[in-house]
Amino acid sequence: MDFTYDSEQNDLREAVAGLLGRAYSDSEQRRRVTATDPGFDEKTWARLAEMGVLGLPFPEEDGGMGAGPIEVAVVAEEIGRVLAPEPFVEAVVLAGGLVAAVGTAAQRAAVLGPLAEGSSVLALAHAEPATRWSPSAAAVTATQDGGAWRLTGVKEPVPNGARADVLVVSAVTDGGTALFLVRGDAEGLARTGYRTHDGGRAANVTLDGTPAELLGEGTADRSADVERAQALARIAYSAEAIGAMDTALKTTAEYLKTRKQFGVTLNRFQALTFRAADMYVSLELARSTALWASMVADAGGDVVAAAVRARLQTSRAGRHIGKEAIQLHGGIGVTAEYSVGHYTSRLTAIDHLLGDGDWAADRLAATVDSYPTVDPLGAPYTGA
Amino acid sequence: MRLQLSPEMEAFRDEMRTFFTTQVPQEIRDKVAAHRHLTREQYAQAQQVLNAAGLAVPHWPVEWGGKDWTPLQRHIWREEMQLASVPEPLAFNASMIGPVIAAFGNQEQKERFLAKTANLDIWWCQGFSEPDAGSDLASLRTTAVRDGDDWVVNGQKTWTTLGQYADWIFCLVRTDPTAEKKQRGISMLVFPMDTPGVTLRPIELIDGGHEVNEVFFEDVRVPADNLIGEENRGWDYAKFLLGNERVGIARVGATKKLISQAKAHAREVVVGGRPLSEDPRLTARIAELENELLALELTALRVVANSADGKPHPASSVLKLRGSELQQAATELLVDIAGPLSVASFADGGSQVPDWARVATPQYLNYRKVSIYGGSNEVQRTIIAGTILGL
Numbered sequence: 154m155d156f157t158y159d160s161e162q163n164d165l166r167e168a169v170a171g172l173l174g175r176a177y178s179d180s181e182q183r184r185r186v187t188a189t190d191p192g193f194d195e196k197t198w199a200r201l202a203e204m205g206v207l208g209l210p211f212p213e214e215d216g217g218m219g220a221g222p223i224e225v226a227v228v229a230e231e232i233g234r235v236l237a238p239e240p241f242v243e244a245v246v247l248a249g250g251l252v253a254a255v256g257t258a259a260q261r262a263a264v265l266g267p268l269a270e271g272s273s274v275l276a277l278a279h280a281e282p283a284t285r286w287s288p289s290a291a292a293v294t295a296t297q298d299g300g301a302w303r304l305t306g307v308k309e310p311v312p313n314g315a316r317a318d319v320l321v322v323s324a325v326t327d328g329g330t331a332l333f334l335v336r337g338d339a340e341g342l343a344r345t346g347y348r349t350h351d352g353g354r355a356a357n358v359t360l361d362g363t364p365a366e367l368l369g370e371g372t373a374d375r376s377a378d379v380e381r382a383q384a385l386a387r388i389a390y391s392a393e394a395i396g397a398m399d400t401a402l403k404t405t406a407e408y409l410k411t412r413k414q415f416g417v418t419l420n421r422f423q424a425l426t427f428r429a430a431d432m433y434v435s436l437e438l439a440r441s442t443a444l445w446a447s448m449v450a451d452a453g454g455d456v457v458a459a460a461v462r463a464r465l466q467t468s469r470a471g472r473h474i475g476k477e478a479i480q481l482h483g484g485i486g487v488t489a490e491y492s493v494g495h496y497t498s499r500l501t502a503i504d505h506l507l508g509d510g511d512w513a514a515d516r517l518a519a520t521v522d523s524y525p526t527v528d529p530l531g532a533p534y535t536g537a
Numbered sequence: 538m539r540l541q542l543s544p545e546m547e548a549f550r551d552e553m554r555t556f557f558t559t560q561v562p563q564e565i566r567d568k569v570a571a572h573r574h575l576t577r578e579q580y581a582q583a584q585q586v587l588n589a590a591g592l593a594v595p596h597w598p599v600e601w602g603g604k605d606w607t608p609l610q611r612h613i614w615r616e617e618m619q620l621a622s623v624p625e626p627l628a629f630n631a632s633m634i635g636p637v638i639a640a641f642g643n644q645e646q647k648e649r650f651l652a653k654t655a656n657l658d659i660w661w662c663q664g665f666s667e668p669d670a671g672s673d674l675a676s677l678r679t680t681a682v683r684d685g686d687d688w689v690v691n692g693q694k695t696w697t698t699l700g701q702y703a704d705w706i707f708c709l710v711r712t713d714p715t716a717e718k719k720q721r722g723i724s725m726l727v728f729p730m731d732t733p734g735v736t737l738r739p740i741e742l743i744d745g746g747h748e749v750n751e752v753f754f755e756d757v758r759v760p761a762d763n764l765i766g767e768e769n770r771g772w773d774y775a776k777f778l779l780g781n782e783r784v785g786i787a788r789v790g791a792t793k794k795l796i797s798q799a800k801a802h803a804r805e806v807v808v809g810g811r812p813l814s815e816d817p818r819l820t821a822r823i824a825e826l827e828n829e830l831l832a833l834e835l836t837a838l839r840v841v842a843n844s845a846d847g848k849p850h851p852a853s854s855v856l857k858l859r860g861s862e863l864q865q866a867a868t869e870l871l872v873d874i875a876g877p878l879s880v881a882s883f884a885d886g887g888s889q890v891p892d893w894a895r896v897a898t899p900q901y902l903n904y905r906k907v908s909i910y911g912g913s914n915e916v917q918r919t920i921i922a923g924t925i926l927g928l
């Protein structure tokens with residue numbers, strides 16, 4: 154076991170941190186970008202593409218960089234650190250990851266190449282208003298008409314669903330949940346985008362006999378593929394949350410050193426510095442778990458199981474750090490003009506997008522009786 | 538010791554409940570229940586309905602529209618109001634400046650302000666906090682210098698809640714910069730928000746709302762008559778006022794309302810074929826929250842019953858501390874019940890996300906404020922540790 158990054162990974166971090174640090178050097182820049190659609194900066198998106206970030210996890214033959222979960226985590230952490238609104242986890246890890254896992258060679262080339270180049274934004278339209286965090290579709294159905302598939306039903310909330318050039322849509326067929334590609338300009342597709350509380354965008358995507366292309370071969374149930382892609386995205390979100398928590402804590406510590414009340418800086422009050430110390434404890438425990446989960450993914454271990462553990466730890470830590478960061482700032486913490494509240498908002502969104510801490514705890518609770526102890530370096534976390 | 542309310546108090550509670558649920562416009566109560574912001578007119582309308590029935594300022598002296606109620610009656614009045622989603626009378630008027638003028642103002646000021654304050658014909662805002670004077674309020678730097686028959690005010694206030702609606706501001710200003718103790722050189726001035734030299738800058742909060750402002754004063758001339766009470770005694774009035782603010786701060790009724798809404802929504806959200814209301818983790822969490830709230834309500838009742846002599850019961854400081862935490866826990870519960878739908882905060886037409894789920898996260902984020910304002914929870918702990926435990 155080795156928690157250190159190699160030099161290429163360090164270079165990647167430096168490059169991404171440099172780019173995003175310049176784009177979002179203060180929280181005003183982010184506010185400006187998120188104020189208008191599509192809620193992220195197309196130029197920054199293009200630069201991420203030039204850097205290879207948008208094709209990071211995909212095989213080279215599909216137009217990607219052939220990197221793995223560790224590199225994905227490195228990028229996601231830097232996204233979180235400055236709260237970059239570019240939908241790296243949503244478009245690349247989640248939607249792209251599913252196409253990479255399920256698509257035919259032709260589909261992978263057609264979809265992942267343009268995604269990696271930055272010329273096409275991809276979104277996963279999987280959640281439905283009544284499915285919560287299920288890996289299966291429920292009310293969106295797919296029917297075959299001649300050889301052609303048509304989809305009907307409502308997907309919501311779909312992150313970046315209004316901006317996406319191509320949507321990966323899950324729908325119910327006789328075989329269970331199948332996956333489809335739908336073009337943004339397809340007939341019978343209505344999209345209503347809106348702002349999410351964290352400055353991002355989501356959409357209601359209403360399909361009404363919308364033509365679609367089956368993703369991959371056959372209509373056997375794809376729920377397990379969705380679950381695996383969600384797990385990899387959960388692990389990436391854990392890294393994004395670590396980046397966000399790290400900045401929230403640093404910002405808070407800095408504030409305690411500079412804000413004066415009662416004639417002294419706030420760091421003279423141990424009641425406050427101990428709370429910052431507890432935030433650090435939460436952060437480091439979550440960081441270890443998030444790193445471990447990305448190593449499990451890298452080693453070919455059970456990503457679904459590892460993701461649930463990382464989810465639980467980062468969810469609890471994110472709430473703790475998000476709340477305390479605001480509280481220790483006092484009034485300025487709840488303003489939109491200061492950065493720290495935005496971090497709490499983003500941590501809250503990440504927490505609820507793919508299953509929250511209680512959801513993860515329920516998953517774990519269901520299996521505690523099936524093993525004697527948890528061994529992070531043993532089955533099922535290490536690959537064959 | 539006796540558990541039941543007396544028959545008179547039962548009748549009083551029914552009377553309050555009936556009034557609040559039948560006389561205050563439904564549209565306004567629905568908006569409060571939906572956690573949407575009221576317009577200025579709606580606040581005024583609701584308060585005027587209450588005031589017409591003598592229910593806006595029952596805690597004021599009888600002479601100025603108050604009712605000679607017991608603390609228990611006031612408690613019932615407030616809780617029933619919150620349970621019925623009736624917007625409470627504007628705190629700046631009813632709990633802050635009104636009682637201060639009634640207690641310390643001169644006769645002319647009482648006649649000039651009190652009736653209009655009770656009826657929200659004057660909307661007041663609170664100009665206490667400054668950028669460098671938050672928890673350490675006594676270090677405030679806004680000055681008022683006497684010039685003939687006027688005070689000339691210079692400086693800045695911040696966090697001024699709903700200052701954009703306000704007609705008048707009550708301000709703490711430094712009138713004696715040489716006073717030995719900084720608390721001693723402070724006075725309370727009141728003046729119209731449209732006085733020349735007053736400017737307002739909105740502050741956007743994390744939920745996107747415009748609820749607080751910065752207020753700047755540049756050579757604002759305020760007639761000497763507008764000094765409340767005695768010069769350099771403003772700190773005493775502020776302490777009196779903040780003591781009043783703590784009354785009803787537990788907001789038990791409002792939190793109960795949030796929890797009952799959470800339960801109703803949990804019945805609508807189906808997970809794996811079962812309503813979320815049957816999820817053992819969620820129901821256990823609700824049960825714990827309700828029990829904490831029960832303990833708080835009982836403490837509030839115990840405290841009001843024991844403070845009939847006018848002195849606050851020492852345990853009243855737990856009301857703000859725990860009351861704010863439970864309000865926050867209830868808003869967090871709603872976000873968690875909304876689950877993935879909780880991101881859809883600014884969805885509009887064309888969305889299937891129910892309204893309650895849209896507002897859940899902005900409200901949760903906004904409610905981080907309740908443990909910050911009105912004496913932060915750290916300040917409350919300092920009071921408990923110092924004043925009560927003698928530490």
Ligand SMILES: Cc1cc2nc3c(=O)[nH]c(=O)nc-3n(C[C@H](O)[C@H](O)[C@H](O)COP(=O)(O)OP(=O)(O)OC[C@H]3O[C@@H](n4cnc5c(N)ncnc54)[C@H](O)[C@@H]3O)c2cc1C
Pocket residue numbers: 412414415419422424425480481482483484485487662663664665666668670671672673695696697698699749906909910911912913914915916919
């Ligand atoms: C939404 C909102 C509405 C408001 N409305 C009004 C209004 O209408 N009028 C008005 O005058 N004010 C208003 N306030 C201001 C409010 O009263 C202040 O925010 C509050 O007093 C805290 O001050 P501060 O924000 O400067 O934080 P600070 O005092 O800087 O505190 C920062 C942190 O340090 C902690 N802290 C400070 N001193 C100590 C200590 N000695 N020991 C331990 N911990 C300490 C605090 O608890 C907090 O966690 C409002 C605030 C908010 C957020």
